[in-house]
Amino acid sequence: DADVTQTPRNRITKTGKRIMLECSQTKGHDRMYWYRQDPGLGLRLIYYSFDVKDINKGEISDGYSVSRQAQAKFSLSLESAIPNQTALYFCATSDPGPNRLTQYFGPGTRLTVL
Amino acid sequence: GESVGLHLPTLSVQEGDNSIINCAYSNSASDYFIWYKQESGKGPQFIIDIRSNMDKRQGQRVTVLLNKTVKHLSLQIAATQPGDSAVYFCAENAGYSTLTFGKGTMLLVSP
Numbered sequence: 001d002a003d004v005t006q007t008p009r010n011r012i013t014k015t016g017k018r019i020m021l022e023c024s025q026t027k028g029h030d031r032m033y034w035y036r037q038d039p040g041l042g043l044r045l046i047y048y049s050f051d052v053k054d055i056n057k058g059e060i061s062d063g064y065s066v067s068r069q070a071q072a073k074f075s076l077s078l079e080s081a082i083p084n085q086t087a088l089y090f091c092a093t094s095d096p097g098p099n100r101l102t103q104y105f106g107p108g109t110r111l112t113v114l
Numbered sequence: 115g116e117s118v119g120l121h122l123p124t125l126s127v128q129e130g131d132n133s134i135i136n137c138a139y140s141n142s143a144s145d146y147f148i149w150y151k152q153e154s155g156k157g158p159q160f161i162i163d164i165r166s167n168m169d170k171r172q173g174q175r176v177t178v179l180l181n182k183t184v185k186h187l188s189l190q191i192a193a194t195q196p197g198d199s200a201v202y203f204c205a206e207n208a209g210y211s212t213l214t215f216g217k218g219t220m221l222l223v224s225p
Contacts, residue, residue, distance in 0.1 A: 004157075031211065040122055042203055042215035043158070050211070058212070090157050100211050101146045105157035 003027045004106035006091050012112045019078040021109050023091030032074040033092040033103060034058075034066060036085075043090060049074055050096070081113045122201060124220045133191040135219045137204035142185060146207035149178060149189045152218070153200045161189070161202075191221075199223045 004025045013019050023032065031050050035043040035058075045058030047066040055066060063085060067075045078085055088110055092103040127133050139147070145166040150158035164171045164178045164187075171178050177190040187204050201220050205213040 033212075040217065042205075042217045044215075045212060048212060092157075094211070101207055101213065102148065102160060102163060103213065104160065105150075107157050108155075 004091060004093055004104055006089075006106040006109050008109060009107065010110045012114065013081050014114050015080075015082055017081050019081050019111065021076045021089055021091075021111070023074045023076070023106060025072050025091075025093045025106075027093055027095070027104060028071075029093035029095045029104075030071060031094045031096060031100065032068065033094075034064075034074065034076045035090045035092065036060065037088040037090060037108075046076065046089075078111075078113075081111075083113045086111060086113045122218050122220045124222060126222045126224065127194050129194060129196060129223055129225050131194050133194045133198070133221060133223075135189045135191075135202050135221065137187040137189075137216050137219075139185050139187060139204070139206045139216075141206060141214070142182075144206040147178070147180060147187050148205045148213065149176075149187075150203045150205065150215075151198075151200045152203065158203060194221075194223050196223045196225055 007022045033048040034046040037043050044060050046064050048056050049068045052068050065077045088108050090108045091106040094103045148163040149161040151161050152158045162173045162176050162178050169180050175192045179188045201218045203215050203218045205215045
């Protein structure tokens with residue numbers, strides 16, 4: 001959705017490099033999420049944030065960190081990239097309230113670590 | 115774009131047929147379920163959701179059925195079209211406002 005944007009869309013990097021993936025949204029949602037997707041697997045939650053001062057680890061947070069700079073921005077960092085972090089990364093948002101579980105996804109970032 | 119469908123269960127249908135995609139979930143305490151469609155090179159797109167106090171919900175050309183007794187969820191697509199070709203994921207509420215996703219099923223629609 002154009003409401004949720006991710007940059008870059010593709011990135012190739014080398015082992016040991018620090019990488020930042022960025023997510024921005026114009027939906028006005030408080031909640032934001034980072035997932036990774038590997039071929040043949042579903043999406044796995046890395047980190048999530050319910051507001052600017054809230055950060056929570058997901059299922060697979062090791063090797064990743066996040067920053068919630070503003071309501072509309074949520075960045076994912078790989079401090080020292082390794083090849084098994086090669087994957088598709090998706091950002092998602094949701095609104096608190098009765099529909100808080102309905103998440104809206106960005107177009108994804110394809111990351112390759114050599 | 116990179117395929118997310120490698121090694122996925124695949125359902126092949128003819129255009130105009132009805133499709134049924136199944137999903138087994140694991141957590142009997144889950145109270146919310148959602149289906150997403152993911153086309154190649156794109157992010158998952160919301161299709162339909164259902165809460166555990168319902169056993170059926172209909173949308174435009176899609177129906178979700180929930181059987182809590184056997185922890186089974188299905189997505190029915192009526193009059194399947196080539197544009198329905200994608201990977202379909204079910205997800206369940208895993209706790210406070212997070213979702214656990216299934217591995218997905220690839221739907222291939224032949225003209």
